[in-house]
Amino acid sequence: MTAKKRNGYQVALLFKARGSYGREIIAGVCDYVKSTRAVWDMLLHEDFRDSVAGISDWSGNGIIADFDDPDFVTALSEVSIPVIGVGGSYHRNADYPRNFPYVATDNEKLVTEAYTHLVDMGLPRFAFYGLPETRSYRWSEEREKAYLKLCARDRAKPEIFKGQGTFGPDWDEILADVIAWLKGLPKPIGVIAVTDSRARHILQACILADIAVPEQVSIVGIDDDPLLRMLTRIPISSVRQGTRSMGRTAAAMLHRRLIGATLDETRVIIPPEGLNAQMSSRYQPIYDPYVMRARHFIRQFAGQGIKVAQVAAYVGVSRTTLETHFRRAFGYTVHDDMLAYRLQTAQKLLMDLGLPLERVAELSGFTSNQYMHTVFKRELGCSPREYQRNTVAR
Structure with missing residues (x-):
């Protein structure tokens, strides 16, 4: 003793x-x-x-x-x-x-959870973004081995990129390397990042290279770090250790x-302890490049109250043309797509009981709390406060 x-x-x-x-x-x-x-x-x-x-x-x-x-x-x-x-x-x-x-922590099960989620989303290919081999990153090597084991099981071609270490010389240089790797990958593809920090690299690179997330590259990290999730324009899916x-x-x-x-x-x-599925991995097969670019822009900026005209300008077509492509792909309008995304964002934010409704509306991209209330009533049959009570009670 x-x-x-x-x-x-x-x-x-x-x-x-x-x-x-x-x-x-x-x-x-x-x-x-x-x-x-x-x-x-x-x-x-x-x-x-x-x-x-x-x-x-x-x-x-x-x-x-x-x-x-x-x-x-x-x-x-x-x-x-x-x-x-x-x-x-x-x-x-x-x-x-x-x-x-x-x-x-079970490294093999962490990677299996991410891989299985991407399979369930319908992705046909998978890649792994790890870390350079050093004495300090042996856990990363174990996660890479788990990924290779899954690829061998499914007879899938492995795509691995280690990139630079976490103390790389220059952020722009790190991202340039990631962009070059991503551009060379077949698409659509699901990328498993060894940590949430590395998942942010992938997301930042996709935004800079105009690669649609999740339509072309779907991303899953590991750690489910709430701080890193707050720092990204598109919420990142992640496995909870x-x-x-x-x-x-x-x-x-x-x-x-x-x-x-x-x-x-x-x-x-x-x-x-499971996977927190966010927008970065909710892949839906889309083959229309106009729709793909539009949704990539919406995922980043819908919370800032953007208008349909701004989406069309980003895509580089007229609003009428973009609306035609959306109706052909989904049977609904660009505005409907933005509204659905804002509603999903509000539903997630309402899980935080400390946020006032006015702040939830603002962060979700609704023009006012009253408008958010109207949308909830119309789409879900309840008010935001009723949705919050019912969800938290479960």
């Missing part, structure tokens, strides 16, 4: 919490501590400043660390206090860390070690 401090245990959480992955694991640890009588004084990676090289001399009681970071693994190899590793799953059993209890569950599981394992109990399992693999 580890000697308890006077006011409980002192535990270090070694995660570089720049993205949602580390933050959500830490949140899961906090969930566990709050649900028990455990008293933990928790320190974060930032509390150790720039290096954890001297952590073997630290007088704390236990550590939960990101084992996807090779620097942490090296630094913790000589530590005598209980350590729980958290990281990605591996195809080979020999690649798992030895002598440490370990909680992993079970990060909070990983944090809770790791905390429970460490707690047992701290009180001297044995572990029922020394390795736990946590599956994904």
